Amino acid sequence: MSDTTPLDDAQLAESVLPAGADPFVLFEEWFAAAQVGEMNDPNAMALATATPDGAPSVRMVLLKGHGSSETAGGGFTFFTNAESRKGGQIRANMQAALLFHWKSLRRQIRIEGPLAEVSPERVDAYFHSRPYKSQVGSAASDQSRALPDRQTYLDRVQELWAAHEAEGKVPRPPHWTGFTLSPRRIEFWIDRDNRLHDRREFIRDGADGPWSDTLLYP
Numbered sequence: 001m002s003d004t005t006p007l008d009d010a011q012l013a014e015s016v017l018p019a020g021a022d023p024f025v026l027f028e029e030w031f032a033a034a035q036v037g038e039m040n041d042p043n044a045m046a047l048a049t050a051t052p053d054g055a056p057s058v059r060m061v062l063l064k065g066h067g068s069s070e071t072a073g074g075g076f077t078f079f080t081n082a083e084s085r086k087g088g089q090i091r092a093n094m095q096a097a098l099l100f101h102w103k104s105l106r107r108q109i110r111i112e113g114p115l116a117e118v119s120p121e122r123v124d125a126y127f128h129s130r131p132y133k134s135q136v137g138s139a140a141s142d143q144s145r146a147l148p149d150r151q152t153y154l155d156r157v158q159e160l161w162a163a164h165e166a167e168g169k170v171p172r173p174p175h176w177t178g179f180t181l182s183p184r185r186i187e188f189w190i191d192r193d194n195r196l197h198d199r200r201e202f203i204r205d206g207a208d209g210p211w212s213d214t215l216l217y218p
C-alpha cells in the first residue's frame with residue numbers, strides 16, 4: 001500500500017460483508033470460525049443490561065444456545081442467577097446487548113434486543129448437563145451478594161457437595177435460570193488495514209420481521 005492513498009489495494013475498497021445475508025447464518029459462519037481461531041472461550045460474550053432509568057452495567061457470560069429455530073429459542077441464550085445484579089436489572093428491564101470480540105480473528109459482533117426467560121425444562125436440562133462440581137459451585141453461590149469471607153462460600157460448597165454426592169446431581173435452585181435475547185439489531189465488524197474497517201448492520205422490527213441491512217461508516 002502506498003503512503004499517498006489508502007485505496008490503491010482493490011480488496012480494501014470493497015466490503016466483504018454480504019448485503020442481504022441472513023444474519024443468523026452469518027453469525028453461524030463466524031461462530032464456527034471462532035471455534036477454530038479463538039483459543040479460549042470462543043463463546044464468551046459481554047452482556048450489557050440496564051436499570052429501568054437507563055444506568056448500564058456489563059459483564060462476561062457464556063453463549064449456551066443460538067439460532068433462529070424454535071428449539072434454539074430464536075436467539076442467543078445464556079444462563080445465570082436471576083437474583084444477581086444482572087438478574088435484578090433484567091427482571092426490571094427485559095432488554096440487553098451482547099458483544100463478541102474475537103481478537104485473533106479481528107472481528108466483532110454486536111447484538112441487541114428484548115429478552116425472554118428460557119423454559120424451566122430447558123434450564124433444568126442445561127443445569128444438569130454441567131459437571132457435578134459446576135452444579136455445586138453455582139447452587140452454593142448467592143451471586144453478586146456480599147460475601148463475608150471466602151470460607152463461608154467454601155463451607156456451603158462442601159455442605160452441598162456432601163448432601164448430593166450420592167445422586168451426583170444438585171437440585172437446580174429456582175432462581176438459577178436462562179434468558180434468550182431475540183435480536184432486533186446485529187452488527188458485524190471486521191478489522192481492515194489502515195482503519196478502513198468493514199461494518200454491516202442488520203435491523204428488524206419484530207421477532208419475525210424481515211431483516212434490512214446497511215453498511216456503516218467505521
Ligand SMILES: Cc1cc2nc3c(=O)[nH]c(=O)nc-3n(C[C@H](O)[C@H](O)[C@H](O)COP(=O)(O)O)c2cc1C
Pocket residue numbers: 041044057058059060061062063078079080081084085086087143144
Ligand atoms: C469468560 C467468562 C464467562 C462467564 N460466564 C458466566 C455465565 O455464563 N453466567 C454467569 O452468571 N456468569 C458468568 N461469568 C461471571 C460474570 O462475568 C459475573 O461475574 C457474574 O455473572 C456476576 O455478574 P453481575 O453481578 O453483574 O450479576 C463469566 C465470567 C467470565 C470472565
